[in-house]
Amino acid sequence: HTSTLLSKHESIMSERPLVLLLFSTNGEYEKSIFGEGVDLFICPDIPSFDKFQQWERVIAIVTSHLPALSRSILKECSKLRLIARLGIGIDNIDLDAASEMGICVCNVPDYGVEEVADTAFAHILSLFRQTTFLHIAIKEGETFSTQQQLFDKAKASRRLRGKTLGLLGMGNIGMAVCLRAKAFGFNILVFDPYLRGGMEKAIGGLTHTDSVEELIRKSDCVSIHCPLTMETTNIINEDRLRLFKKDAFLINTYRGGQIDEKALVKALKEGRLAGAALDVNEEEPFTYKGSIFEGVENVVLTPHSGWYSKESFEEVHTAVIDAVQYCLTHSDPKGIKNLLNGTISTSEGCKARWN
Numbered sequence: 001h002t003s004t005l006l007s008k009h010e011s012i013m014s015e016r017p018l019v020l021l022l023f024s025t026n027g028e029y030e031k032s033i034f035g036e037g038v039d040l041f042i043c044p045d046i047p048s049f050d051k052f053q054q055w056e057r058v059i060a061i062v063t064s065h066l067p068a069l070s071r072s073i074l075k076e077c078s079k080l081r082l083i084a085r086l087g088i089g090i091d092n093i094d095l096d097a098a099s100e101m102g103i104c105v106c107n108v109p110d111y112g113v114e115e116v117a118d119t120a121f122a123h124i125l126s127l128f129r130q131t132t133f134l135h136i137a138i139k140e141g142e143t144f145s146t147q148q149q150l151f152d153k154a155k156a157s158r159r160l161r162g163k164t165l166g167l168l169g170m171g172n173i174g175m176a177v178c179l180r181a182k183a184f185g186f187n188i189l190v191f192d193p194y195l196r197g198g199m200e201k202a203i204g205g206l207t208h209t210d211s212v213e214e215l216i217r218k219s220d221c222v223s224i225h226c227p228l229t230m231e232t233t234n235i236i237n238e239d240r241l242r243l244f245k246k247d248a249f250l251i252n253t254y255r256g257g258q259i260d261e262k263a264l265v266k267a268l269k270e271g272r273l274a275g276a277a278l279d280v281n282e283e284e285p286f287t288y289k290g291s292i293f294e295g296v297e298n299v300v301l302t303p304h305s306g307w308y309s310k311e312s313f314e315e316v317h318t319a320v321i322d323a324v325q326y327c328l329t330h331s332d333p334k335g336i337k338n339l340l341n342g343t344i345s346t347s348e349g350c351k352a353r354w355n
Contacts, residue, residue: 020043
């Protein structure tokens with residue numbers, strides 16, 4: 001009997017180890033890799049995740065950024081060895097709880113770098129050149145028969161060359177955005193307290209600032225590229241939004257929760273910020289209708305899609321399934337790449353789960 005998708009009844013009766021897939025897949029690739037003796041259960045969305053009850057059978061979980069793997073859920077997973085994040089960020093996983101219980105957590109830190117950087121820069125171009133708003137105007141029936149109509153609709157449009165792009169965070173994606181921006185003639189300003197010394201000289205053409213406030217004041221556009229932590233939650237708040245130039249833009253392709261969205265909407269409506277583009281929101285999956293952004297004209301919204309391309313999904317999918325396959329065929333986690341809590345591999349709790 002090969003690994004297969006099970007009905008709820010079969011899942012309850014089976015004694016085989018269970019791999020839980022918390023993302024959209026038909027399971028065919030996973031079945032071809034895992035082979036015999038493994039059951040698969042797919043929860044492609046939050047409602048199906050909320051109904052899942054077979055936690056005591058789960059040996060490995062592959063998760064997207066949406067389902068919350070909380071301490072209370074992990075307590076029910078007595079056989080769980082590995083949580084493999086289908087991506088980079090782990091703010092939906094209680095890493096402290098997993099570590100205490102001996103559950104290994106890994107991610108894929110080098111996937112989607114190009115895609116997210118390209119998405120961030122696409123949003124930068126969209127705001128500076130106002131292409132999205134002009135596209136919407138055309139589709140809604142506006143006819144630009146005079147130059148004044150164009151001036152009114154695209155009044156926030158700016159030339160890129162010579163403008164200052166402020167990067168909050170300079171990891172892999174921030175660096176990729178930096179290289180793209182330099183090619184378009186931007187001056188680059190960076191705030192990252194963890195930036196390796198000498199990076200400014202190595203890359204060339206960028207300046208490091210000592211504070212978020214200084215970066216905001218000097219930038220024509222600010223793009224966020226730092227992980228969501230206690231330190232970066234609402235890093236763009238009411239007070240800092242008042243520091244932006246009135247013709248500046250704000251981009252976030254990293255994590256919702258880094259911008260105070262109510263304060264952002266207020267700044268946009270009051271004309272204290274020329275525009276914003278968000279690929280991430282505080283509440284996801286995001287619904288526009290009924291949200292605080294409904295009716296706000298100078299904001300571009302995309303559905304946390306910056307990471308995706310055919311190529312990036314194949315890369316990240318292969319990496320996490322390889323990690324799970326290792327989990328299923330080995331008695332210790334030492335060979336799993338990108339373990340985020342690898343020091344627990346010698347703990348009694350971890351050894352008990354893997355033996």
